[in-house]
Amino acid sequence: MITTDFTPIDYDYFDFEGRNYARIIGRDKQGKRVCVIDSCPIYLWAILSDKLNEKKIKNLIEEIKEIRLDIKGRQTNVEKVELHDKNFLGKKVQALKIFATNYKDLHDIADRLVLPGIENRRGYDLGFVTHYIVESGISPLQWYKIEGDVLDNSGEFGGIDQNLDSDLTIRLQKHKKIVDDIKEPGFAPKILAYDIESDEFQIGKGEILMVSLVGENFKKVITFKKPHKKLDYVEVVKDEAELLERFVHHVRKVSPDFLVGYFSDGFDLPYLKARATHLKIPLNLGLDDSQPRFFRAGAGKGLGTGKISGIVHIDLMKFIQTAYAQYMQSETLSLNEVSREFLGDSKKDFKFKHSSKIKKEEWDDYFEYNLHDSVLTYGLFQKFWPDMQEFVRVIQEPVFDLSRAGLSRYTESYILHNLDKFNEIPERRPKYEEIGERRNVRVEGAFVFEPTPGLYENIAMFDFTSMHTSIIVTHNLSKSTFLKKKEKNSYESPEITEKGKKVKYYFSKKPGFFPELMKEIFELRKKAKEDYKKNPNITTKARSNAFKLLSASAHGYVAFFGARYYSHEASASILAFVRKYNKETIEKVEKAGHKVIFGDTDSVAFLMNNKTEADIKKLLEKLNSELPGIMQLELEDFFTRGLWVTRRTGTIGAKKKYALIGKDGKLKIRGFETVRRDWCHLARELQNKIIRLILKDGNEIQALKYLKEIVKKVKQREIARDEITIRTMLQKPIEDYKAISPHVIAAKKMKALGIPISGANLIEYFVAETREKKSLVREKVKLPEEKGEYNIEYYLNRQILPAVENIFQVFGIEVREIFSGKKQTKLGDFK
DNA sequence: GGTGGCGTTTTACC
């Protein structure tokens, strides 16, 4: 017997004599690697029909006990059956807890349970690891005091400890959570970042020229190419095979908790595996000597995820995409841009070419480039680790799974790990046909107010705090609280138009577990925010962020076709309430004597009309006193000026396109080309400057002068290539495009010239002058590397002037008439 | 051969 402290990092399981055993890899407080072997009850639920008498239940139990399975080379049977009072979708039910030997048999047992008296079979599709965490209460990245027998070359479980590179292997007997306190320092993980460079981009097609590894006080580039100067981090080997061997050697020697790459699920790890297979080199990176395995689960864009036993392989890009992308400034998820935003550092300059064309002295730059990619990846992991850690603690799924999950899984995991509090049996995942049906229904979304174009002064803006989530909580909306028929004393949705008919949906007043959990998230977020204000550090901030994201995804989850707790009725009702509350707020603000300028989903912007800020705050208080439940309106800010413009065609105001300036001079620009990456920098920066000049002192003449300067520069060809480059994302394979737009042409050109498309799939091009007169833009597309002069007419008439023309129209200035020479043949011009 | 409506595509807002 031994007692130690322990934090679980990675979970998997193995079979021994037909039974499942969880194998948890973690650390103790001294940083020693500890492996814990444990088991848990394996079972599924059979939910019984309402009116089943005792005798029938008894017979059913006897019948189930007789089930024998002979599948996949295993012979097993139902071990035990118990009758329990449970809840399923908020309803009291009687359910049979059916115990089996092996988790993998549960599906087959469920298939045998299609019996009279059994309504539903549930709880067999969670996956062993999730099931184990729920059952055992041993959650990732928490601290436990554990007690058990040491397995030291014991030969138990077929000698599992003998082949495992851990300091201590324990067969668990007892465990106790020792801290659940945010002040407890988290564990400092051992990290190794890696990156490869190869000749060909297609996986396994070319040779791997070099691999870089970066850890704490550890920097290495392994290569079989010769350095020009002496570089102490370069380890020269004889060939690619030895490179792979040395890579494995170093990873095993450092033995990190996390092997971290950037887009490494889609490139680095599969490439290493492919080359190792080709060269017959074992890539035994696992703690148990196993090779990386690839799973298609969670595969976006047809890529799998790479798993290494005992060492958590992390592809940072996916985590950043899920948890950060919506709050980031970066326009792509490229390592370069993300590093620049979060680390203030970027990739080293290196112009790719085939290895046969790289000159002797250029190799040193390539090594440095390769090393620096790992340096950046290492830095990013350090930066994001506190957040990743808090997400793991909150949703209670292992780091590996969290790092590959999308927002729906975050929410769903949180639910699944908290169902016990409600004595709830988990709902199953939707079947293929259900997903198809769900994808076919559309629901009407939020209301967007049509603004009147103009320049306004003294504007106030209100918005609802976590609007969708507070609606879910206030009106108890969810799958399980939805009532098929109206009951007295129930919540009622506003009127909804569906398929041309007006309907209303009704929800029980008895608090449902989903709204209750969302309320919990809502409150925990509030508390985390207060904790952060009191004690600002990375952990309190990370926790606040985690709950913020979970809270923001609540409605998205309910409306997501893949969700276990998907509900069309709840989603449609949530959105109907969103429209109702926004419209009501707009009416009330107008009634209070203010002209409303704009509103989108959860916000309303209006003129202060000589009222003081204190008056506006009083109005806010009054509006809040009239709101039900946890609904809350807050003051977004006061603005000194705001600009709304017309849509490109016509005279109606453009929604979602405005610019505001705060009392502190800070700009808030929404929707304008300034924030869109598919416009060239020149047009974006010009527009930004014009907006700035106009909002700062409301003087359009200064802005017009500035425009004149830029137009002159364009006409005199003084604009740099980079400024006129247009960047657009290629969203699918080139062949799949029906419409051949300019960026598709550019992508085709790149393919023909063998220029690799960046990991971010961003296509860059510019519009050039052509000898013959061509009308289509795509016929004038050139790659940034190509020779040619930019097309003055295009940049003037299709980029510069469109970016600013409707801003000047607010002041009655027609910039096209001033600058473009030609008259536009728009209808408006003849009136 | 110009043009106007429509479908496709990308990107942003909340």
Place this chain on the structure above:
DNA sequence: ACAGGTAAAACGCCACC
């Protein structure tokens, strides 16, 4: 396929005169 709907805008495509 892997959180949702609303909206702006550009461009190609195609019928039409």
